[in-house]
Amino acid sequence: MELAIxxxxxxxxxxxxxxxxxxxxxxxxxxxxxxxxxxKTTLMRMICDIQKPTSGQIKYNGKDIKQLGENYRTVxxxxxxxxxxxxxxxxxxxxxxxxxxxxxxxxxxxxxANELLQIVNLDNERKQKIKTFSGGxxxxxxxxxxxxxxxxxxxxxxxxxxxDPKERVKFRNLxxxxxxxxxxxxxxxxxxxxxxxADRIIVMKKGNKILxxxxxxxxxxxxxxxxxxxxxxxxxxxxxxxxxxxxxxHQENNYTELRIVSDKQPYLHAVNVEPNLEDLYLAYFxxxxx
Amino acid sequence: MGTLVKxxxxxxxxxxxxIIVIAVCLILITLLFSMSGKDFxxxxxxxxxxxxxxxxxxxxxxxxxxSGTLTNKKIIEEIEKLQELHNDPKNLITNSDGETDxxxxxxxxxxxxxxxxxxxxxxxxxxxxASYITELFNLNLKEQKDFYETRGQRIEEKLNQSYxxxxxxxxxxxxxxxxxxxxxxxxxxxxxxxxxxxxxxxEMLIIGVIAICICLASVFAGEYQNGTDKILLTTKYGxxxxxxxxxxxxxxxxxxxxxxxxxxxIGSVFLMFxxxxxxxxIQLSNILSPYxxxxxxxxxxNIVISYTVLFGMVGLTLFLSSKLKNPMTVLVIDxxxxxxxxxxxxxxxxxxxxxxLFLMPYNAIYSNFSQMVSYKFGSIVIDLPMMTIIxxxxxxxxxxxxxxxxxxxxxxx
Numbered sequence: 001m002e003l004a005i006x007x008x009x010x011x012x013x014x015x016x017x018x019x020x021x022x023x024x025x026x027x028x029x030x031x032x033x034x035x036x037x038x039x040k041t042t043l044m045r046m047i048c049d050i051q052k053p054t055s056g057q058i059k060y061n062g063k064d065i066k067q068l069g070e071n072y073r074t075v076x077x078x079x080x081x082x083x084x085x086x087x088x089x090x091x092x093x094x095x096x097x098x099x100x101x102x103x104x105x106x107x108x109x110x111x112x113a114n115e116l117l118q119i120v121n122l123d124n125e126r127k128q129k130i131k132t133f134s135g136g137x138x139x140x141x142x143x144x145x146x147x148x149x150x151x152x153x154x155x156x157x158x159x160x161x162x163x164d165p166k167e168r169v170k171f172r173n174l175x176x177x178x179x180x181x182x183x184x185x186x187x188x189x190x191x192x193x194x195x196x197x198a199d200r201i202i203v204m205k206k207g208n209k210i211l212x213x214x215x216x217x218x219x220x221x222x223x224x225x226x227x228x229x230x231x232x233x234x235x236x237x238x239x240x241x242x243x244x245x246x247x248x249x250h251q252e253n254n255y256t257e258l259r260i261v262s263d264k265q266p267y268l269h270a271v272n273v274e275p276n277l278e279d280l281y282l283a284y285f286x287x288x289x290x
Numbered sequence: 291m292g293t294l295v296k297x298x299x300x301x302x303x304x305x306x307x308x309i310i311v312i313a314v315c316l317i318l319i320t321l322l323f324s325m326s327g328k329d330f331x332x333x334x335x336x337x338x339x340x341x342x343x344x345x346x347x348x349x350x351x352x353x354x355x356x357s358g359t360l361t362n363k364k365i366i367e368e369i370e371k372l373q374e375l376h377n378d379p380k381n382l383i384t385n386s387d388g389e390t391d392x393x394x395x396x397x398x399x400x401x402x403x404x405x406x407x408x409x410x411x412x413x414x415x416x417x418x419x420a421s422y423i424t425e426l427f428n429l430n431l432k433e434q435k436d437f438y439e440t441r442g443q444r445i446e447e448k449l450n451q452s453y454x455x456x457x458x459x460x461x462x463x464x465x466x467x468x469x470x471x472x473x474x475x476x477x478x479x480x481x482x483x484x485x486x487x488x489x490x491x492x493e494m495l496i497i498g499v500i501a502i503c504i505c506l507a508s509v510f511a512g513e514y515q516n517g518t519d520k521i522l523l524t525t526k527y528g529x530x531x532x533x534x535x536x537x538x539x540x541x542x543x544x545x546x547x548x549x550x551x552x553x554x555x556i557g558s559v560f561l562m563f564x565x566x567x568x569x570x571x572i573q574l575s576n577i578l579s580p581y582x583x584x585x586x587x588x589x590x591x592n593i594v595i596s597y598t599v600l601f602g603m604v605g606l607t608l609f610l611s612s613k614l615k616n617p618m619t620v621l622v623i624d625x626x627x628x629x630x631x632x633x634x635x636x637x638x639x640x641x642x643x644x645x646x647l648f649l650m651p652y653n654a655i656y657s658n659f660s661q662m663v664s665y666k667f668g669s670i671v672i673d674l675p676m677m678t679i680i681x682x683x684x685x686x687x688x689x690x691x692x693x694x695x696x697x698x699x700x701x702x703x
Contacts, residue, residue, distance in 0.1 A: 048524045050702045070526050078524040080702075084516030088304035097297040101525035101532050106293065145521065 001027055001061060003047070003153060003183055008056035010042050010207075017042040019207035020056070029179045031194030032187035033281055034204035040187040041081055043204070044155050047185070048078045060153070074103065077151030079142045081158045081187075087131035091122050091141050094130060095148060102149040109148070116144040119174060121167070135162040143171065147178065154178070156186040160193045172197050191278040201277070203284065211284065215277060222275035222283065227260045229270035240266060247282050291531055291538075298509075298539030308505040312547055315501035316554060322494045323555040326487040327562025337398045346483065346563055352403035353481040360477045365411055365437045369426055372408060375400060376427045407479060410577040414441045418448065418578055438475045445470050445578055448662065456640035462664045465671040470580035479574060482567030485585040486575050488559040492592065492656040496628060498551035499600050499651060502544045503607045503624045508617035509536050510608065510697050515616060520702050529698035536697075537608060537690055544604045545597075552593065576660035588659055595678050599655045602682030603628070605689030612696040615703075628652055639663040654678045 003025040010018040018039040034040045045051035047058060049065055049072065058065045065072045085094060092113060099109030117123045120140035130138065139162040146154060156175075160168050175184060176197050188194060194201065201218055203211035211218060226247070231237050232255045240246065240258060244266045248259035259273070260266045261283040302308055332345035332352070340348050358364070375381050375396055383393045392401055401408075408423045415434055416425030434440065449463045458466070513519040522528040568586030573579050583591065603624070610620040631650040638644055639661055647653060648663055663674040672680065 045520075045702060050520060050523045050700075052701055070530065073524060073528065074526045076524055078521065080517065080520035082517060083520045084518045086301055086304070086516075086518070089300070093297070093300070096293075098521065098525060100293040100297065101522060101527050103526040142521075149526075 001152060001181070001183065002059075004059040004062075005047070006057045006059070008043070008046060008058065009054045010039075010046060010051065011054040016207050018046065018053075021204075021207070021209055022056075023202065023209065023212065025183050025185070027179075027181050027183055028199035029175060029184045029186070029194075029197050031198030031201045032185055032204060033189065033191065033194070033201060033277075034187070035189055035285060037206075038204040039207035040204055041157055042207075044078075044157050044185065044187060047153075048076060048155055049073070074149070075152040077146040077149060077154040079146040079156045079159055081161070083142065085130040085133075085138060085141070087129065089130055090127050091117060091130060091133070092126040094141065095145060098145045099148050104149060112148055112150075113144075116147060120144045121170070136164060136167060139163055140167065143174075152182050154182060154184045156184070158188055159186055160188060160190060168193065191276075191281050195277045203281065205285070211280075218280055219275050219277070222261065222280055224272055225261055225263055226273050226275040226279050227258075227262060227266055227270040228273045229258050229260065229267045231256050231258060231267065236267075245283050247279050291535060294527070294531060294535030295539045295542070298535050299543060302505060302509075302539060302543050305505070305508075311501050311504050315497055316551065318497055319494065319551050320554045320558050322497075323488070323491050324558035324562065326491060327559060330483075330487070330562070333398050333402060335399045335402075337394060343562055349403070349483065350481050350564075350566070353483075356403055356407065357480040358478070360407075360437075360479050362437045362476070366431060368404065368408065369411065369415075369429060369431060371400075372404075372423065372426055373429070373431075406574070410574070411437070413577050414444055418444050441577060442467075442470065445580060445662075448578065453638040453640050456638070458662075458664070459666055461669060462666060462671050465664060465673075466580050466662045469582065469673070472582040473571065473573065473580070474582065477571045477573055478569070480567055480570050481564075482570050482574055482585050484560050484563030484565055485567050485589065487563055488556060488589070489575070489592075489656070489658060491555075491559070492596075493652065495548075495551060495555060495596055496652050496655050498548055499603050499655065500625060500628055502547055502600065503603055503628070504621055505547075506540050506544065506604060506607045507611055507620040507624065509540055510612040510693065510700075511614055511617040511620055512611075514700070514703075517702075519700060523698075523700065523702070533694050533697050537694070540604055540608055541601070544600055548597065548600050552596070556589075572659050576658065579658075579660045580662060581659040583659060588657075591659075591675060592656055595657055595675055596655050598679045598682040598686075599651055602685040602689070603651055605686035605693070609689040609693040609696070612693040612700070648674055649678060649681050654682070 005021060005023050005025070008018055008021045009016065021043060032040050032043070042051060046053050060068060060072050089097065095113035095116065096109055099113060104112065117126050120143055122137060122140055122144070125133070125137065130141070133141065139159070143156070143159060146156065160171060163171060172193070175186070178184070186194060195215065198215065200212065200214055202209055231240065234256070237249070237256045237258065240260065245261040246258055247261055250257040259279070260270065261279060327346065328342050330342060330345045332340050332349040334340065334348050375392065381392055381396045382390045384390050405423070408426060409420060412420045412423045412426045414437060415429055446467065449458050449466055508515070513522060522532060525532065569584050572581060572583050572585055572588045581588070606627070607620060607624055610623055611617065614620050628651045631647055631652040634647055636644050636647050636653070645663070645665060657675045657678070659675065661674065665672045665677045
């Protein structure tokens, strides 16, 4: 199974949202990282065939998704970033409706809907109208609908938005167990969401793919470059901030702890620490901004 | 498909706003259609005034006295009797404008139940725009031909007349004359007030069409507005069966609601007036009508017309809903199209502007089968009721094709 994106571009009047984006996706979990406006949502919508690219092509197993039509959408599951529900539908009704649209038989849909409601912890609220749901509950229902047809390609746009820490962990486990032999693309700007489950990470900026690789590959480039130091003088903190890429500033009563990305030791007592994805993400984005 | 249609219907019926709109409109329709019966007035021979159902019973009895076949002989007798009464000064009074008319006694004893019939006779023999019987008082009966022959001549006269320099083509004349010749004569006379009162309010069913359009404005636009389109359009049948299900559900919804409106509208009138007169010719309400229809047949025809107008407007609403992002915009355009003819006057049966106006929803939903409005396409002549049906079916088909295409190609924002 392969999803090939070839020089995909989306241009609005005077803004390029996605710029000649190319990638070949094989089964696995892909974390799409990028700041707001990086083009993640537009890219995902084009993959879902609900936004027309200005140019470029998306092929599923060698065939254009436009031509595949229903056959492509059969293998697709999509959770949009922000979307609406039918307030007077119950959670169960909503899943049964989406299941019917996905072409799942009533018998199978009933089993699958019940199963997913249990997984996303909405089993007790299945007969409750969606208008009574909290943001997190709606998000969980959104995740359930995306997975109804056991999709081979699962696109999740900001799936953890509105979820509490416990639900996030549950979500990560769900994706990990689900992703076998499937292409899962999930976008976020919360690095920790994908740190543990993404097989590969794609970093987007201004519509371009600026980095791509496994977490290990990407972190390798930061080995020996992440420093931690304690500074007692506030003027010194300001000076360091103006020179280096500061990942984190932690203020205490009479001292400040800094996490810095730098090729050389930035401060006399700075010590080398293990890099993580957040360092990579922030370093990359801050560097380019400076 | 059945499951999808069921869910689409659930969406429509679970919206509180829709339920309120349907209920308010039903109350309004019932009130409007029952008003004619409740306010109906009639006086008996002694001059006693009756109102509502009692008045209807009085009038029914009065009409019975003159019911039967309107032979030429009977018509001449009616005119002779009228002239005889008019020639006796004791029966007359002079009103404030100096005009003479029958006194109240003659009105109550003789004219009350005959006024409609005599006005129709007057339209044939003297003035086809008459709303009263003045010309009959001095009509020279010896100069007059057979009533039905004269009626035919009047229709021919109307067909040969020029309206602002515009005339009927020969094909149109032939069409209308042939249609008129098919009317069965002599006419039967009787009580038909249920039908005439139903028709005096029938166009108010447009309120029902508006209510249905309000409910359906969000079928597609509501999905765009809520953002549910992002999910629906990525599903297997989201761009195919899903759209068809929306359309089918919309039509089931529209048919059900409109049928309820029709039942309440017709029921409100017939409960008061009864269904008498269904077998009588529509010429009793307009003597020069060229349509060979009974009141019952004309009601069936009108029901078909109103359903096609409804279906056409539902199609248009769905198309607008698929095209526009906001149900409110859909509604504004819908109401403008429906209500525009209320503010525009139709001056004649000629000219593109007038002919289009005849086909606008407010005018088209009801046909009184009296005007000779025709549409000529080459050698084919189509009358207004048939043209209405063709137009709205055509509009429905085109609008639905466009709606389906627009929605399935919709790009989310």
